Amino acid sequence: xxxxQLERMGFVEGDVVESxxxxxxxxxxxxxxxxxxxxxxxxxxxxxxxxxxxTASNIxxxxxxxxxxxxxxxxxxxxxxxxxxxxxxxxxxxxxITVKAPRLAGMSGYLEVTVEPKLVEEDTPRYRExxxxxxxxxxxxxxxxxxxxxxxxxIECVIHATRVRAFxxxxxxxxxxxxxxxxxxxxxxxxxxxxxxxxEVIQKVIEMLPRWTK
Ligand SMILES: Cc1cc2nc3c(=O)[nH]c(=O)nc-3n(C[C@H](O)[C@H](O)[C@H](O)COP(=O)(O)O)c2cc1C
Numbered sequence: 001x002x003x004x005q006l007e008r009m010g011f012v013e014g015d016v017v018e019s020x021x022x023x024x025x026x027x028x029x030x031x032x033x034x035x036x037x038x039x040x041x042x043x044x045x046x047x048x049x050x051x052x053x054x055t056a057s058n059i060x061x062x063x064x065x066x067x068x069x070x071x072x073x074x075x076x077x078x079x080x081x082x083x084x085x086x087x088x089x090x091x092x093x094x095x096x097i098t099v100k101a102p103r104l105a106g107m108s109g110y111l112e113v114t115v116e117p118k119l120v121e122e123d124t125p126r127y128r129e130x131x132x133x134x135x136x137x138x139x140x141x142x143x144x145x146x147x148x149x150x151x152x153x154x155i156e157c158v159i160h161a162t163r164v165r166a167f168x169x170x171x172x173x174x175x176x177x178x179x180x181x182x183x184x185x186x187x188x189x190x191x192x193x194x195x196x197x198x199x200e201v202i203q204k205v206i207e208m209l210p211r212w213t214k
Contacts, residue, residue: 002134002137003042003043005137005139006039006043006045006111006134006137007043009069009109009139011037011039011043011045012039013039013040013041013043014039015038015039016036016037016038016039017036017037017039018034018035018036018037018076018155018159019034019035019036019037019067019068019069019070020032020033020034020035020067020068020070020075020076020079020104020107021033021034021035021047021049021055021065021066021067021068022065022066022068022093022096022101022102022103022104023054023055023058023059023062023064023065023066023101024058024062024064024100024101024102025054025057025058025061025062026058026061026062030093030102031054031055031058032068032079032082032091032093032104033049033053033054033055033079033080033082034076034079034080034158034159034162035047035048035049035055036048037067037132038129044131044132045067045111045113045131045132045134046129046130046131046132047059047065047067047115047129047130047132048127048128048129048130049127049128049130050127051127051128056127056128058101059115059130062100062101063114063115063116064099064100064101064112064113064114064115065099065101065112065113065115065132066096066099066101066102066103066104066110066111066112066113067110067111067112067113067132068103068104068107068109068110069107069108069109069110069111070104070107070108071108071145071148071151072151072197073151073154073155073158073197073198073201074197074200074201075091075104075107076154076155076158076159076201077154077158077201077204077205078090078091079091079104080158080159080161080162081158081161081162081208084208084211085204085208088204091104091105092104092105092106093105096110096112096136097112097136097138098112098135098136099112099113099114099135099136107140107141108139108140108141108145109137109138109139109140109141110136110137110138110140111132111134111136111137112134112135112136112137112138113132113133113134113135114132114133114135115130115131115132115133116130116131116133148193148196148198149188149189149192149193150188150189150192150193150196150198150199151198153185153188153189153198153202154185154189154198154199154201154202156181156185157182157185157186157201157202157205158201158205160178160181160182160185160205161178161182161205161208161209163178164178164179164182164209164212164213165211165212168212168213175212175213179209179213182202182205182206182209185202186202186203186206189202
């Protein structure tokens with residue numbers, strides 16, 4: 001792996017990077033979903049798709065993925081809630097360079113990887129840790145991007161909402177806790193960046209919540 005490039009992109013040992021993982025199914029269908037990428041010693045990249053996700057099944061079948069780099073909370077929202085938001089503007093796929101898995105158009109960088117199952121923790125049956133082997137790095141947008149509390153908060157809301165969707169039938173207390181966290185983040189963003197695209201993402205999350213909380 002080109003560890004210097006990875007480090008400059010923000011893949012720092014011990015940390016987890018939020019990305020969009022694109023994959024190909026055995027039926028040649030493209031898929032995109034937000035997933036964390038863990039950076040282990042020696043700059044090894046690990047992903048942890050939960051059992052039952054399309055990403056887990058595509059990787060099991062095809063063994064390839066693209067780690068798409070973006071800081072845009074809207075991309076996290078629409079790839080996490082593909083069915084729920086199928087009527088809003090979607091994302092576009094394009095061909096990758098070295099793998100058959102697609103990538104998303106317009107991202108700031110791409111890591112094309114082959115993936116092999118590597119069971120790191122045997123007592124976590126809900127997901128497997130999968131080791132990625134880097135095939136190709138592409139820096140699509142070398143322009144610096146500023147840090148924004150509102151964008152970080154919006155991405156945090158999207159991940160909380162994916163957990164509300166997953167837990168609402170099995171754990172009422174966790175669901176309530178997550179709903180409160182989303183509300184706190186909404187309050188923050190409405191105070192500091194009420195008219196931002198990040199605030200719009202949070203508003204869309206709030207509008208979806210009654211599907212799982214009523
Ligand atoms: C920022 C963020 C990070 C996420 N990380 C993971 C992850 O590491 N593993 C996972 O299984 N799901 C993760 N999720 C939830 C999935 O994106 C979500 O369940 C999605 O609907 C799975 O889509 P799929 O079935 O098309 O693969 C994350 C969501 C967000 C917003």
